[in-house]
Every structure is written in structure tokens, then in C-alpha cells.
Amino acid sequence: MSFKKRAVVSNSVPRASSSTLSGSTFAFKAKKNIPIGTRLSPYNGQLLISTGVPSLDDILCGGIPLGSLFLIFEDRNTDYAKLLLKYFITEGLAHENRVLVASADEEPQTLVKGCMWLSCDDDDMDNVRKEGSDNYGMKKEERNHDKNDENDGREEEGEGDKMKIAWRYKGLKKLGAQVPVPPSIQNKKISLDKLPSSQEDQSTQPFCHTFDLTKRIPEKIINAASLSFIDVIEVLNADESNLYEKLFNEIKKILKEDNKQASLSDEQATSQNVLRIAIQSVASPMWPIAASSQEVYRFFHALRGLLRSTNNVAVMTIPAHLYIHSAGGVSPSISSIPFMKRIAHVCDAVVGIESFAGSPQTSNSIYTSQYNGLFHVHKLPTINSLLAPATKLSILSGGGGDQLGFKLRRKRFSIEKFHLPPEGGVGERRTMASGGDDGEVENAHK
Template sequence: MEKKIQKNIPGTTLSTQNGQLLTSSGVPSLDALLGGGLPVGTVVLIEEDFHGSYSKILLKYFLAEGIVSNHSTFIASQDINPSHIIKELPAVIESDPEPETNVPKISGSSNKMKIAFRYQNLQTDNSSDNFKHIGHYYDLSKNMSFCDIENSDIYYWTGQRIENGSKTFSNPAYNDLLKCIKYKIKEGKFFLKDNPERRSVLRIGIHSLGSPMWLPHRKSIHSIDSSRDLDMFIFCLRALVRSAYAVAVITVPTHLYHEISLDRCIHCSDIAMRLQAFSGTELENNQSLSDYHGFFYLTKLAAINSLASKHPGSVEYAFKLRRKKFSIEVLHLPPDIQDQDSKSENKPTLGCSGANKHILEF
């Protein structure tokens, strides 16, 4: 009976592998890597790139998919006004705005491409036939219509009206955010024990959690270490989301934290991914990586209703940002091709002969 109710939830589908309720992240290539989408009841941690621009785009995709699917939305940020993020959501369209047209189609053994042996067994496309695409397509060059945003259930949290302290967190903003999320879940009847007339999903988006704007005030610092606020919040949020029809996506500037703190945050989350942009690094001018804008690392995958999580193995991924689309692809480096003339010039010679003589001629 529970599965029958879950099938009626808009913007969701049941996984054929483990029966888990899935919803789209808004990025089809990311859904394919995650096994079909984001499991409902999980917390997704996105390690921001240095400037935080690409992670913010992933968050916009996630929020836009919720509005198009008639999901309730909870958006929180202390760095910028959350309403500005909503106003910049991409517009929904009917088909892929920029399909992969530069990938050659191979048919027949006579036209088979000669590529390096290490790439022969790798997939040439992220899309998988085993997973049904449950999301929508978006155009990053256009913004979502104002009417669609106004007709949606959106809750904005800025953390500006925080006065009371907290015994759990050194910064009371974390405690206030948890209370607001719990209130939204209770008010919208998203808990598993609730029986609303129309079941829906709550999407929680938190932008740049743990940034310098989240540092506690000097007056509120006490015996609790402020560096533990971040992983403690993720742990509490995970317990809250697990008991509800909700999914949370958090972007964190992890370059500001020590490796030990980062490991605790990843351990407290269900899914963790990292974006490493090429901009501002020595890889920015690398010709072999000119088609991409950064590396994409899937550091942790959720293991729900399963003995082991799906793992992509040793395959490397990269992301690219076009004018209308953000996509994640398998990293394919170009083959090291040299002209025959240049190869012949580099052939070694034996003895003391000149370059124009035979290899065995003295």
C-alpha cells in the first residue's frame, strides 16, 4: 500500500533495483551517476569549487526541478538573499538545449575508431538505458518565469532574526535553521507518519553552509568548539530528513576546513561530491582539458535498502558549463597523435653516423 501511495507523488519514481523513492537533481547526467536520481530522505553534500560558482549552479538545478515538479521548497543562505537565488533559476524547456552532436556515431566494424586501449571498455556517454529520466531540461541562458515562482510553496531563511542562544551549537543560527526546517516539515505534513490528502516532497537547499558568515559572534562562543557546528548540523539534519518525505542539498566551502572536519561532514551525509574547477590553477591552460571546466568527484553514494552502495569505480569524470547547459561527462583525454615525419625525426641512431645515414652504417 505504501508503494502505491509513493507512485502518485509527482516528480518521483521507484528504483527498480532497491525500491527506493527517487527524485531528480535537475541534471540528467548527475541522475545517471547516482543510479537514477536522489533518494528521498537523504542529505547531499556538495563541496564547493574555490569561487563557488559551479556548485551554485547545481543548487539552482535542484531547486528549479522542485518548482517544476510542484514540490515545496526551503531555501537558506546567510551569504546572499535566498530570494536572489530563486530569481536566477533556469527556465524549463521541452528537450535537451545542447545535445551531444560532436560525438561520432560508429556503425559497423569497418568504421570502428582506433583509440587507446584504456578507453575501449569505457562508456562514451553518461546516459544509461537502465534508468528512466524523471526530471526536466533547463536553459541556463533564460530565467524561470515569475508566475511559476509566485505560484510555488517557497520558504526563505536568512538567519537575520536570531537572538536566543543554543547549548548544542556555538552559533545559534544552526539551531534556528534546524527548528525552521522541522517546523516546515511538520506544517506541510511531510513526516512519514502524516497522512495528507496529497503527498508531496520537500526540497531543502542550503547555500554555502559554514562560510565565514556562519562564524559565531564573540559573545556567543562557549566551551563547544565552533568547528564542530557544521558536522553536528549535518548529522541532525540527516536524522530529520530521514523521517520525512524530504531531500536536502547543501553546498559547503570545504577549502576553509581541515581534512578531519571534512571527513566528519562526509560521514554525516548520505551523498557527497566535489567540484574542482580549473579556473585559477595550472590546469586552466592545459590543452588536453580544454573541453572541460573542472573535475567532478563522487566521493560517497547512499546505501539505502541495499547492502552496498553503487560505486562508479575508477572512472574519472569532468564537468563542463556551456551557455545553456551544465553537464557531467566521463573524462576522455585526446590521444597522443604525432605526424609520421616527426616520429621519424625522433628515431634513435646507432654508432657515430650522421642523421642521414642508415641506422647500422658507420
């Protein structure tokens, strides 16, 4: 039995080039544009948007997934949760996203007007063109003040200062180090010939902008933005029942007017904008009707189902009186309250703020000198994954740790790993003698 090589039948049709296969499945298709202000997750390819706070984005493994519901537990007697909501709104306005604001504690328009703005805006760019300054015409005293503010009132170690404990510790990361702040224009040397234009490519835009709490959003930005407002008190003018059902219908109506995904072509759908929904203090005493827990739960469940198949994200805050025990004392854990446990279960991500100023318990001065309070992570988003990506990729919440603290300084809000100062650590304090001469240098624990 003999074996012969099978003859290959030659095809008379010439091999098609890559240009002729443009309509076939083998052709390389152009990369579709993702929505403005989003980026792909390195873990599961989920589209993410920024909260406006770099450290909070790190806790959520890059940002909030599109189509998710994010809940923030407010703190008693403080507005830190409201500040996070403003960061979320301002980040959307900086990316020219559509923003929907609903509130009953104050007018939604007032909430937006009180938001912070970019550390470097168009007015600063005009100053650069006029003065030719690399620091946007800032005075020397102002720049020094900003540096002191970034150092949190602590002296920075010089380049020559090194640890005297052991040489091998010099390469270790400093305890409590922050998440690196995204590069902003203000801390770079600016070339006057290459100033960013208004039609800059989306790929060059920062995912998370750098905001300055001392600045307020300009009126022209608010007028040009795509904003929608829902005053919860006005929703009940026609009918004083079914508040949450009417609020859900109002949100659904706005989504239908803005999205219209079914009638869009592929090119329009790829460039579709993101809608950010911000609801302040759900079920607070300022809401006209004290709804039952079932109505609140149905509202959360229906809103989550509405968001899941869209390019929209909702961030809501809930007041402290709903999850803090009436006997006094703060309850960081929500597992002991069945109603809040159900609410947290229906949300995709849940965090809580516990400030030292709002706590009925006396806080040690060691804590208050370093932090403004504790930051609790109750639930991390697990969309398109079995395990929360943040447990593997996050710097702050990696490994499931919940030892986080937050700081509010003059220009920024940040979240860091909570830790105590080293035991035996001392700081020098110079006192003046009663006679006017310099007294001795005392060592005092911070």
C-alpha cells in the same frame, strides 16, 4: 491394512468472487500513488527524486533517495556548486514540489529568481499553437546554433563516416559518451491536437526535465510555487548565539507545518508532496558567527535524523576553504582532514567539484578545451542496501571509478567520463597567408 481416499467435505457456502473479497487480505489492492516527482529505484525499491542533471542522477543510481542528506563541496572562485543547487531547486519547482531555500551569501529570493527554466515552457506552447511550428517558432539560425552547442564545438561525424581502424570497433560505445538526456518536448514533432494539458497524468511527466541555462524562471511560477525562505543573517537578529541550533529549529518548524504526517489519512499520505531543502554555503565566511566544528557536526547529524523518516531531501554546499589545504593546491581527498571526514560520514552522498579555472595549478590546454573541471565522487548513497547501487547500475560511476569531468555549455551542464584525446589525434587548421592567399593546411594537436 487398506487405504481409502479421504472424502472431501463440501462447503455449502458458495465460493466468494473476487468482488466479495475486496475487504480481505487476498484481494488485490489498488496501487498507491507515489509522491509527485519521484520514482522507484530498480535496485531496492527506494523512492528517488531527480537532481535536475541527468548525468548526476546516473551517478547516484537514478536520483537522490528520499530522507537523505546530499553534500556538495564547492570549488574555489567558481559557482559550479551553486549551479547544481539551482538545478535542484528548479527541478522541484517544475514538479510543483515544496522548496525550502536557506542562504547567507545572498538573499534566498534572489537565488531562486536566478534559476534556469525549462527548455520548453508554456510560452513556447503558445507559440506552437499560433505558428504551428514543430520547432516552437525557432529561427533556422537559432536551431543551427543549438546543434553546434550540443556538439560542444566539434564537428559531428556523418552517417557515412566510419572508423577505418577495424570493422569490429564500429559497434563499441564512444569513449566519454554522455548519459542519454531525457526526451523533451522540443526535440519531438508536436501534434497540435495533442498538446499536454496542465492536468496531465503524473505517469506521463518526465522524472528529470530538460532545462535551458539561457532562460530564467518566470515570475508567475515563483509566485504560484510553494516556497519557503530562511535568511541566515535574519535568524540571528534576536540572539547572536547558537546559530545552527536556531537554523535547525526553523527547518523543523517548517517541516511540522507542512508535513503533519500523523494526522493525515492513508489517501492523503500517499499523495503527499516532497519538500526539497537547499542550503547554500554552510559555514561560509558570510555566516555571522564562526561556529566550532562540533556545532556544525551536530547540525548535520540532527538534520539527517530529522529527514530520515520523512519524504524530504536536503542538498547543501560547503565552501572550499574548509577542506582545501592552506598551503596551496587542491585536495580532492577529504580523508586527510578529520573534520571534513566526520561531516562526509554523517551525510548520505558527497560529491566535489574541482574546476580548472579555480585551481592554482596551471592546467594543460588539452584538458581545458574538452572539460571545465573534474567531478569527484566521495560517497554514494547506500540507504536500504549494503552496497551502493550505483557501483552496479551506473554508467558513469559503475565499478567505483572516479575519472569524471564536467562541462558547462551555453544551455546545459553535463558530467562525463574524463579521458584524454587519442595519442596522435590531429585537427586541421586553415591559416591565411600574409599576402591574403589561402595558406597551407596545418596539422596541429588539439
